[in-house]
Amino acid sequence: MKLSQQCLLLPSKFLLKMKAGIVGLPNVGKSTLFNSLSNAKAQSANFPFCTIEPNIGVVNVPDARLERLEELVNPQRVVPATVEIVDIAGLVKGASKGEGLGNQFLGNIRETDAIIHVLRCFHDDNVVHVDGSVDPVRDKETIDIELQLKDLETAEKKVEKVRRAAKTGNKEAQKEVELLSKIIEGLEQGKSVRSIDFDEDDYLTYVKPLQFITDKPVMYVCNVSEDDAVSGNDMVDNIKELSKNEDAIVLTLAVGIEADIAELESYEERQLFLEDIGLEEAGVSKLIRFAYDLLNKQTYFTAGEKEVRAWTIMKGATAPEAAGVIHTDFQKGFIRAEVISYSDYDAFGSEAKVKEAGKMRVEGKDYIVQDGDVMNFRFNV
Numbered sequence: 001m002k003l004s005q006q007c008l009l010l011p012s013k014f015l016l017k018m019k020a021g022i023v024g025l026p027n028v029g030k031s032t033l034f035n036s037l038s039n040a041k042a043q044s045a046n047f048p049f050c051t052i053e054p055n056i057g058v059v060n061v062p063d064a065r066l067e068r069l070e071e072l073v074n075p076q077r078v079v080p081a082t083v084e085i086v087d088i089a090g091l092v093k094g095a096s097k098g099e100g101l102g103n104q105f106l107g108n109i110r111e112t113d114a115i116i117h118v119l120r121c122f123h124d125d126n127v128v129h130v131d132g133s134v135d136p137v138r139d140k141e142t143i144d145i146e147l148q149l150k151d152l153e154t155a156e157k158k159v160e161k162v163r164r165a166a167k168t169g170n171k172e173a174q175k176e177v178e179l180l181s182k183i184i185e186g187l188e189q190g191k192s193v194r195s196i197d198f199d200e201d202d203y204l205t206y207v208k209p210l211q212f213i214t215d216k217p218v219m220y221v222c223n224v225s226e227d228d229a230v231s232g233n234d235m236v237d238n239i240k241e242l243s244k245n246e247d248a249i250v251l252t253l254a255v256g257i258e259a260d261i262a263e264l265e266s267y268e269e270r271q272l273f274l275e276d277i278g279l280e281e282a283g284v285s286k287l288i289r290f291a292y293d294l295l296n297k298q299t300y301f302t303a304g305e306k307e308v309r310a311w312t313i314m315k316g317a318t319a320p321e322a323a324g325v326i327h328t329d330f331q332k333g334f335i336r337a338e339v340i341s342y343s344d345y346d347a348f349g350s351e352a353k354v355k356e357a358g359k360m361r362v363e364g365k366d367y368i369v370q371d372g373d374v375m376n377f378r379f380n381v
Helices: 005-009 030-037 064-073 102-110 136-166 171-188 200-210 234-242 255-263 267-277 283-294 319-326 328-332 342-348 351-356
Strands: 019-023 055-060 077-079 082-087 114-120 218-223 249-253 297-303 307-314 334-340 361-363 374-379
Touching: 019 030, 019 102, 030 055, 030 082, 030 114, 030 255, 030 283, 064 297, 064 307, 064 342, 082 283, 102 136, 114 136, 114 283, 136 171, 136 200, 136 234, 171 200, 218 234, 218 283, 234 249, 249 283, 255 267, 255 283, 307 319, 319 328, 319 334, 319 374, 328 334, 328 374, 334 342, 342 351
Parallel strands: 019 082, 019 114, 077 307, 114 218, 218 249, 297 374
Antiparallel strands: 055 082, 297 307, 334 361, 334 374
8 A cells, every 4th residue: 555645634643743942031032032933922021921821833844845845746735844832931040949930930841852042142221131131141051050950859869769779789770870970960060961971872771761851952042133133242152152062053033023024924025124134034944944953853755736745753763663653554564665855856846757767766664764855655554
């Protein structure tokens, strides 16, 4: 059996969901950024805690390849990849001990897959800062410390439990105690878990399952003024230097300008606006793509007359695993995959012409799906 357009009717529980949480101190531009990203309209006001409950928006991942496939195939509908964005209430000092909205904040952020940390990197006397002055390095450290303290509490509770098993001679428990002790030492030194070096097997076996908050991948969004939207400023440079050892993404964004762009009706109006301020594309489009990459995700496509769709998979996924994102039966009964690279589909213009040119490949269970592959699956259930 070949994968058919019947997959249009499958329930969403088979789709791979991704969730990135927008965090930061109160009043740094989180909700304004969220509004720019999503059609959902969070309250945005010049006072702390204007977002009390997490606001959630599902944002399309911009992808020129999907637009090109739509042009070539002319399907009845197009379904892009998406990222779920959560706007989380602002954090203050003492959150790890329950201050402000600390417990709620930490609970909400624990449920996300990645962190988008907004830092205020602009001066404006009309916008109140919760600490009375603008210092993004201090702001970053404030949140880092609170998250590290919460992870330290988690690690210390865990290591006490594991030590009992380790004393009986349990080798796995002894290894876990060793790694937890290393994590505790690093956290006490002000290091996030993502900054601590681990053997890959040890990390996957013992560290990753514990889901430490500071182990989540992070993107720092430096919120700047319109004048600094293109080249950034010294405050942005300081954040880039400070985050070098975290393997983090740093993005410069004029969040207020992005909100103005989002209000414009047409694509042409938005492009003219961007040209006027010297930008090639809206910063939020770049942010969404970066968030997708931050989550270690990539895209493959299915393309037919009924539907052209971008499917989200983990990087390194095999062909059966990719098929399973559509439906678990496709993975269980996987026979083979018919694969066209996006560049070949783009060059030849149709599946039929790709076949004529001998560019369609037949791949088996061990095939590692490449970003942009256009795929059909053969399966038997």
